Amino acid sequence: MKRILILEDDENLNRGISLKLRKEGYEVLPAYTVREAKDIFENEHVDLVISDITLPDGNGLDFGRAVREKSNVFLIYLTAMDQEIDIVNGYDTGADDYITKPFSVNILTSKVNAFMRRVSETEEGVLLSGDIEVSVKKMQVKKAGTLIPLSKTELQLLIYLLENAGCILSKESILDKVWGVDGQFVDDNTVTVNISRLKSKLRTDCIANVRGLGYLWTGKVTRK
Amino acid sequence: MKRILILEDDENLNRGISLKLRKEGYEVLPAYTVREAKDIFENEHVDLVISDITLPDGNGLDFGRAVREKSNVFLIYLTAMDQEIDIVNGYDTGADDYITKPFSVNILTSKVNAFMRRVSETEEGVLLSGDIEVSVKKMQVKKAGTLIPLSKTELQLLIYLLENAGCILSKESILDKVWGVDGQFVDDNTVTVNISRLKSKLRTDCIANVRGLGYLWTGKVTRK
């Protein structure tokens, strides 16, 4: 589920937005102060940040800049500061949108949906799970910082597992995905053997089998 | 250079926006009718589409939907239709933003810059050059539609060349990039040999040598 951090000190407004976005299917993490927001941002993975600018314990723009120092997460300001110069300044901190109060909750929702459509596209191709880091682009896998050399097949298998973490993947679908069209003549047991090899190379217990159904990655996967 | 298609029938407005965005460093392709815009869109690569909705020969929303059928390019509506329902409808066609007239050119520029920051992130990891198509994610290379099996090393070499198309890459930098830290004990000639293998497998003349300097990909590379 996609996660949204909302930094807004007006409790009613914060609750109202949260309610609507939860209905829309998002997980909402509300914050009422910059301190709270920073705490959440540093300890949780979020896909979108919505932030007010005038806040009791600091400035939303500073928070936005702090966010940009650490991540490329989508960032929207939601504020009463509606002068052109304010808006341009807002974008200059690296924001993706700037909404001025008063605003329509339905339009905010539409905007959020639009950004979320982009979220999955902007992932940088680095999959993280526990101490395992897979760089799709570099074709490299690291465990606790050290490089684990994997073959092309093993890498593709691992990526398929990670991209569908928590989902049981049947041997057939794995064959389809990893061995592709040419895999029609490949033995069913090949999957088993490669899974086994992957497990021994990664020395992980995140690859689980569900008897009769298939395999899955049990760890929590995030993306960088 | 990033390219913007502007569909706006008001000539003064179109010229004004184009001028500003060109100053900002973008290549602008102006269209005054849906027909023109479709023609440009089908024949040129664009990174962002800005479209009016009320147009002499059609509806901008239909154009937007047509765009979304073919691509995930960033799409912004710029229109006088400012009712909530209009805006929500606009987003529902798959748009990324909806700006209502009258608007500030400076803010539009900020928005465009914000989207362009995202453009490079949203590329799907598919490199195209002539009839050669490289899917970084799938680790597959196709030439004229047929799969060319490449080894991991060859693939990385090809990607490095494509990502720096037009730039001469020294053997040293290629060694650094493809063979990495472990490449310190690898022979200089290894690069030459792998270039040779790549050329013979791809049967392309896009890999050129510049005597004494290095290699480069001479074809034009686009991304999907």
Next chain:
DNA sequence: ACTCACCATAATAATTATGTTATAATTGAC
């Protein structure tokens, strides 16, 4: 406890990948 289907993994063998060496071809300076 027995059985059978399913899974894990070790061993195997064929294939593929890949760095090196050797040799030929090319280029540009003189």
Next chain:
DNA sequence: GTCAATTATAACATAATTATTATGGTGAGT
């Protein structure tokens, strides 16, 4: 044209990959 430097490619040998086979283990149903 000659020569030296550079590049191209063929040939080779080693290492890695990988589908298969074989064998042992595990778990659920009876």
